[in-house]
Amino acid sequence: MPRIVVISDIHGNLDALQAVWGDVRRRKADKILFLGDAVAFGPEPNETIEFLSDVVKPDLVLRGNTDRYLLESLWKKKEHNLQPAVAQSLEWTAGKLSKKSNEYLSKMADETRLEIDGLKLLLCHASPGSDEIGVKAGDNEHLSAAFESAKVDVVLCGHTHVPYRTRIAGTEAINVGSVGFPFDRDLRACYLSFFVGDGEIQELTFCKVSYPTDRTVAKMNETEMGGKSLFVHRLLTGTASEPKLAPEKQG
Template identity: 30%
Template structure:
């Protein structure tokens, strides 16, 4: 079974559309979204509509949760967020806030004898950063009872074995932090005999389109430039 895991779209419709095109070419059996559909980007309602139209199972991200409650409960109170959060709270339709609020905090699947758990941050905290070499990541994987943990939130893709467990971070579709303006997502292929193969795919898209939209909407230059540089 081949699964495409996407996350951190952050209101970037152009990136999501291009990634879904690439996923369709990979002939996957299932797509799972790890959350953060909204925040930063100018297309939150359109992104939610596309995820729902494609019937993609999705979990709640920390920015999704903050847009629902309208507070800095799960995100940092930074200069960028002081613009981005109120903008998204005002822009996201009430019906879409209900959708975001209804999303689960994790998804679990048993595939060919392999237990795969999808979370946004860590299994215990929606906004915990799990970097592959972090001490908290090592502890998380030690405590983890499944076989494969798939997470996001850092916007930096990675894959690492922790003894007999596998850690995967899928990166970000809509707001990458890899030093390039490209989308990333993970392909997780679990064979009939339970062998797991993971590849990180990097997809180019027309990032100048979202830059243009942000400029037209008078978004802060820090947001606009992040799409060009692939950095925070």
């Protein structure tokens, strides 16, 4: 049976990606799939793309919403509704990306269908037809129409940074979690591993890998990235929360 490994949401966290790669090599994957969000918000965008493209070499590379934002220079558009910290981080990242890195982003695919040993899969960044509306741990009724129209056995997605397995409109939905910025209160990098046999997913595992988070935080603090305090907070808490502002001193 082929072993399939799926990674997503690296977000410029090279330390986490390198740790995951070490674990993936030990498991000897037959196929590696990447579901997008390669570089934004982390301290090492170019190094991350170089490692992803030259070392990991995924068999399939999808474009995530933040990859698209970088290609579109979304933060420059008046109508954008990005958080200030997100816009500042995207601008910093764009300024760091090399020509080679931008070319890699531009060649990423949109959602893709695969069939492996009779199992029909749809791979997307967030959900069928969207790179921004994610599959959450909870009620996903609003996604029923999209999943029903997908007409596949399994949808693999990322975006929310929380590993999760459920069914939506009769279709199995698996959120693979995040390599670079986990939001399930577990600071370890997360990726998905499974086998395909007899047209079914077998031995599915959300793999958790420790990496030197403190080193990544130190790298973040050394950058001139605007809004970096938000992303440092998220690295240290494993959540999508925002840091609380210290109360102003009176008198």
